[in-house]
Amino acid sequence: MKVLSAEQLSGADKETIRKQNITSEELMERAATLVFNEINQRLQGAPIPIKIFCGIGNNGGDGLVIARHLIQHGYHVTVYVVNYSDKRSEDFLANYEKLKVITNDWPHLIKEEDHFPEINTGDFVIDAMFGIGLNRPIEGWVAKLVKLINNSQAFILAVDMPSGLFSDKTPGKKAAVIEANYTLSFQSPKLVFFLPETMDYIGDLQVLDIGLDREYISKLISETFLIGKQEAVSLYIPRKKNSHKGDYGKVLIVGGSYGKIGSVLLTATAALKTGTGLCSLYIPECGYDIIQTGLPEAMLMTDTDKKMLTTYPKDFDADVVCFGMGVGTDEKSVQALKELLQANNDPVVIDADGLNILSNNKEFLKMLPKNSVLTPHPGELKRLIGAWEDDFQKLEKVKKFSKKYNVILVVKGAHTFTIDREYIYINDSGNPGMATAGSGDVLSGIITSLIGQGYEPVNAAVFGVYLHGLSGDITAEEIGYESLLAGDIARNMGKAVKALFERESMESK
Numbered sequence: 001m002k003v004l005s006a007e008q009l010s011g012a013d014k015e016t017i018r019k020q021n022i023t024s025e026e027l028m029e030r031a032a033t034l035v036f037n038e039i040n041q042r043l044q045g046a047p048i049p050i051k052i053f054c055g056i057g058n059n060g061g062d063g064l065v066i067a068r069h070l071i072q073h074g075y076h077v078t079v080y081v082v083n084y085s086d087k088r089s090e091d092f093l094a095n096y097e098k099l100k101v102i103t104n105d106w107p108h109l110i111k112e113e114d115h116f117p118e119i120n121t122g123d124f125v126i127d128a129m130f131g132i133g134l135n136r137p138i139e140g141w142v143a144k145l146v147k148l149i150n151n152s153q154a155f156i157l158a159v160d161m162p163s164g165l166f167s168d169k170t171p172g173k174k175a176a177v178i179e180a181n182y183t184l185s186f187q188s189p190k191l192v193f194f195l196p197e198t199m200d201y202i203g204d205l206q207v208l209d210i211g212l213d214r215e216y217i218s219k220l221i222s223e224t225f226l227i228g229k230q231e232a233v234s235l236y237i238p239r240k241k242n243s244h245k246g247d248y249g250k251v252l253i254v255g256g257s258y259g260k261i262g263s264v265l266l267t268a269t270a271a272l273k274t275g276t277g278l279c280s281l282y283i284p285e286c287g288y289d290i291i292q293t294g295l296p297e298a299m300l301m302t303d304t305d306k307k308m309l310t311t312y313p314k315d316f317d318a319d320v321v322c323f324g325m326g327v328g329t330d331e332k333s334v335q336a337l338k339e340l341l342q343a344n345n346d347p348v349v350i351d352a353d354g355l356n357i358l359s360n361n362k363e364f365l366k367m368l369p370k371n372s373v374l375t376p377h378p379g380e381l382k383r384l385i386g387a388w389e390d391d392f393q394k395l396e397k398v399k400k401f402s403k404k405y406n407v408i409l410v411v412k413g414a415h416t417f418t419i420d421r422e423y424i425y426i427n428d429s430g431n432p433g434m435a436t437a438g439s440g441d442v443l444s445g446i447i448t449s450l451i452g453q454g455y456e457p458v459n460a461a462v463f464g465v466y467l468h469g470l471s472g473d474i475t476a477e478e479i480g481y482e483s484l485l486a487g488d489i490a491r492n493m494g495k496a497v498k499a500l501f502e503r504e505s506m507e508s509k
């Protein structure tokens with residue numbers, strides 16, 4: 001799904017009004033009615049106090065439409081107009097008049113702190129103060145109102161986006177922003193919904209298709225995509241009946257050191273469980289018995305050093321090589337990575353200490369084969385590209401790095417971002433149970449496996465990240481977050497691939 005900017009959404013809005021020959025008020029009615037339907041479906045007429053806070057722009061207009069429908073369906077609604085300015089939008093005014101017709105209980109005007117209502121724990125608050133039109137931080141008494149709502153413990157539903165969030169920049173640490181429990185957003189998710197600094201404001205997210213012109217949207221150039229089940233399925237390459245193990249990749253995993261052999265075991269298990277035909281490992285000698293026992297399907301070569309990697313098997317003919325998990329950063333292991341980079345022209349996957357070695361030896365970056373995949377977590381990323389001021393600057397820096405070195409970066413997190421030059425792919429699978437040692441090692445194995453099976457590196461990264469999260473979701477569904485182990489994610493890869501094609505088994509995310 002394309003992630004559109006506020007500007008693109010406004011354009012689509014105008015084109016829809018023109019092409020469908022409707023007024024902007026009718027479009028607002030359509031969008032806000034969808035929000036009402038969702039609320040009605042969940043509340044089923046429950047007599048709980050609903051407090052709707054409306055701004056004076058079109059987000060406020062949506063709030064007034066929602067209020068009208070809720071009142072007409074017998075809900076206990078109180079409407080507040082957060083009168084932060086006198087420039088009421090036309091559609092706000094039209095809906096203000098419509099509301100007056102159906103109730104004597106007219107909106108309460110809030111113009112200062114003294115007008116604030118009491119908000120109680122059991123209230124259902126609808127935030128329709130600001131949407132994509134916010135152009136400066138919320139200040140003064142409006143900021144105080146935002147804090148009052150946040151501190152109320154009431155359930156908060158945000159319309160289009162939580163008030164206080166911008167669509168194209170982060171709000172700053174002390175800014176007043178609604179902390180929603182649930183966000184119902186129109187037509188397209190916004191980039192800020194997925195960034196580490198701002199994702200916590202969103203709560204659960206649902207995107208409503210408000211019927212903006214499909215043709216116009218399909219022609220819009222977007223560089224940012226949300227990857228859900230539908231997008232993942234489209235990347236899948238089916239196996240051929242007439243095939244053999246040589247068709248599914250000869251993978252080489254290089255890693256491990258004394259005390260960290262488990263990392264390569266996880267990576268290799270994930271690679272084989274993702275469909276690799278032939279999986280070999282190059283490890284320090286101390287890992288020999290561990291791998292042969294733990295993963296008899298894998299083949300092994302060992303370094304002459306017992307405890308760490310000192311070299312790289314240059315003559316080994318692999319389709320794809322993965323380097324880095326559990327390696328450490330000893331000078332001798334730096335040499336191993338150097339030899340690997342000198343010996344390879346095809347894309348490689350670099351993770352963990354492989355990334356730390358790159359950060360300590362920046363001259364190696366130029367040696368990375370084109371379209372190699374780097375999989376940093378935020379700490380590794382910082383060492384690689386330097387610190388950033390906010391998430392938007394981080395994305396710009398990563399794009400620049402990706403272009404400069406011709407590589408793909410998988411920036412791991414609650415929403416993992418795969419960045420290929422100017423393109424951003426945001427992952428929508430996964431859960432907090434995956435915040436457990438070794439789950440990154442598993443991801444590297446999955447991506448390496450897919451490259452070995454003939455996926456383009458960027459597709460291997462995007463699809464691999466999705467499958468990794470999906471396997472984590474399936475595992476969490478079975479055993480909960482707390483006891484989820486990285487090895488479970490690897491072992492459940494088969495279920496994840498199957499779930500891609502099962503309609504009922506998993507909710508399409």
Ligand SMILES: NC(=O)C1=CN([C@@H]2O[C@H](COP(=O)(O)OP(=O)(O)OC[C@H]3O[C@@H](n4cnc5c(N)ncnc54)[C@H](OP(=O)(O)O)[C@@H]3O)[C@@H](O)[C@H]2O)[C@@H](O)CC1
Pocket residue numbers: 009010013027028031032055056057058059060061062084085087089129130131132133134135136137138139159160161186187210
């Ligand atoms: N296209 C779609 O998908 C559809 C969109 N729809 C809905 O429209 C929403 C966008 O509406 P919108 O453009 O009227 O902007 P909105 O967010 O209501 O606020 C703008 C007002 O706030 C003001 N202002 C800004 N910052 C401020 C501040 N810090 N403190 C105080 N004031 C501030 C600014 O005035 P300014 O002073 O800057 O001139 C202006 O008056 C969108 O989110 C969605 O809900 C649907 O109805 C239909 C389909």
Ligand SMILES: Nc1ncnc2c1ncn2[C@@H]1O[C@H](COP(=O)(O)OP(=O)(O)O)[C@@H](O)[C@H]1O
Pocket residue numbers: 352377412413414415416429430431432433434435436437438439440441442443468
């Ligand atoms: N809260 C979360 N939600 C979804 N995925 C998560 C969450 N926390 C971690 N993950 C995923 O788990 C993996 C952790 O990787 P990493 O930090 O490299 O772990 P390790 O070094 O222990 O292998 C990443 O793929 C990341 O996206």
Ligand SMILES: [K+]
Pocket residue numbers: 059127128129130131158159160161162163
């Ligand atoms: K809002």
